[in-house]
Amino acid sequence: MKIRYNYVKKEEVKYCDASSTVKEAYDQLKETGYRSIPVLGDGGKKFAGLIYKVTLLEYYHEMDGKDEDSIASLIKDEDAFILEEESFIKAFLTIKRLPFLAVINEDQEFAGIMTHTNIMEVLEDSFGMKTGGYLMTVATKEHKGAIKELVSTVKDVNIEGMLTLDNGDYLRRIVVNLSHELTEKKLNKIISKLEEKDFRVTSIDDVHKEKAVALKGN
Structure with missing residues (x-):
């Protein structure tokens, strides 16, 4: 079973631009209500990693971070992605420690995300x-x-x-x-x-x- 049939498409995903400031990223996370969203570069084409709400809060309160600072040094899990043509079992084994996996298409561009809900839906269907x-x-x-x-x-x-x-x-x-x-x-x-x-x-x-x-x- 391929990943390409079981993930949330990019058009439905809330993401943050790699050039965003700390405040812009934090405001986006507050608006979505998620604890983490993907970070994209190159005009929304390339996956850069994940930005976590807790990381931004720690930056504010423990590192005296400023609103206008760049999020570049705060991006995490740059390897939290899977290729669209890879197998479902790889996603199942990789996603455990992450809130979701970015899905990369054959052009090496961000195509969407696979969530734990997607995993459960595939398991329910196969079962x-x-x-x-x-x-x-x-x-x-x-x-x-x-x-x-x-x-x-x-x-x-x-x-x-x-x-x-x-x-x-x-x-x-x-x-x-x-x-x-x-x-x-x-x-x-x-x-x-x-x-x-x-x-x-x-x-x-x-x-x-x-x-x-x-x-x-x-």
């Missing part, structure tokens, strides 16, 4: 959360062909998504998203089949109900 269904958590002893055997056992039902947990441990959990069209009778039959093959079904969650509860809570 089948958008289509609903039943999330069945299955525990099994770690062994070769475990996933193949599980999939073979539920072959009569459409699998919307799958996630493995505890990889490398003696006991592994496999979460399978089964079609929302599944009847209770068919679900019980699947559970029985799995348990016959030494899989243990530890929980079953209705995605539609869980999403409804989450939305109600918000």
Whole structure:
């Protein structure tokens, strides 16, 4: 999966010009409400790094900074970017310590940002959360062909998504998203089949109900 299909485009991104003063940058951050925004140079084409609200506050209060000072020395995380054609997994592993990643296109120009929300949306989609269904958590002893055997056992039902947990441990959990069209009778039959093959079904969650509860809570 490529980055190019899953990020916020430049037109929707609030950013700061590399030539901005401390006050201009601080005012932009206050206006957006974000703790950090990208800094762009060369007329908004080149990614220069990130400017953080906390960095500006520290500069004001701890370094006696002035409004008219340049932000050049306060720009951080100049390497917080990923290429548009790179894989999603690289973004997933890189973004952990950052508020977002800048996305750079094939012309080496700033194209937008990938946020933690983008990451979550991709994971939800790959896990089948958008289509609903039943999330069945299955525990099994770690062994070769475990996933193949599980999939073979539920072959009569459409699998919307799958996630493995505890990889490398003696006991592994496999979460399978089964079609929302599944009847209770068919679900019980699947559970029985799995348990016959030494899989243990530890929980079953209705995605539609869980999403409804989450939305109600918000």
